[in-house]
Amino acid sequence: AQKITQTQPGMFVQEKEAVTLDCTYDTSDQSYGLFWYKQPSSGEMIFLIYQGSYDEQNATEGRYSLNFQKARKSANLVISASQLGDSAMYFCAMREGGTTDSWGKLQFGAGTQVVVTP
């Protein structure tokens, strides 16, 4: 069963606007971590932001913030003040369980293609 769901296959956003990318997850573990990655057309996976399941504050990294709603099992990424260079594929991922159980492996959603327009 799919553990990470990204319902938006693609989005257009105007430069300088904010955009929210949706991510819901499914786990029965109490300890887990949520990641967002950016993948430009070159293929590399660029780490953006991380949220641990026990973190009480929403994670922020520069223009990226993660809207973590634990009860709803959602971890939406907000990109503020979009730039043309933000055009890329964005993936939500989850690491379940303790390290010895999951070996740190990640499960990925299908991704959201973001296109920033001038």
Added chain:
Amino acid sequence: ETGVTQTPRHLVMGMTNKKSLKCEQHLGHNAMYWYKQSAKKPLELMFVYSLEERVENNSVPSRFSPECPNSSHLFLHLHTLQPEDSALYLCASSQVYSAGTGSYGYTFGSGTRLTVV
């Protein structure tokens, strides 16, 4: 060099060829991973090595053979591949066994784009 380096960046091979993908990490991590990214599909975990021991093999066909000679290097040996194996192959590393529930420094390489003809 820092980070995770993958070579080659692009590879075209025939179905009867044997080739290898290389991954090198300079982050002092103790776990390394191979992922496959096919068009229009989520990333799929192929193999996990922790402390140089293979700890997971996600039902990957035997034509893919991983090797982890030390904690800094990971190879994916390829032989008699099929056209459907054409994909982006991504290597990653992380620091498991860290205290807490952190991100473990999970870092990806730039990938090898493989085309099987």
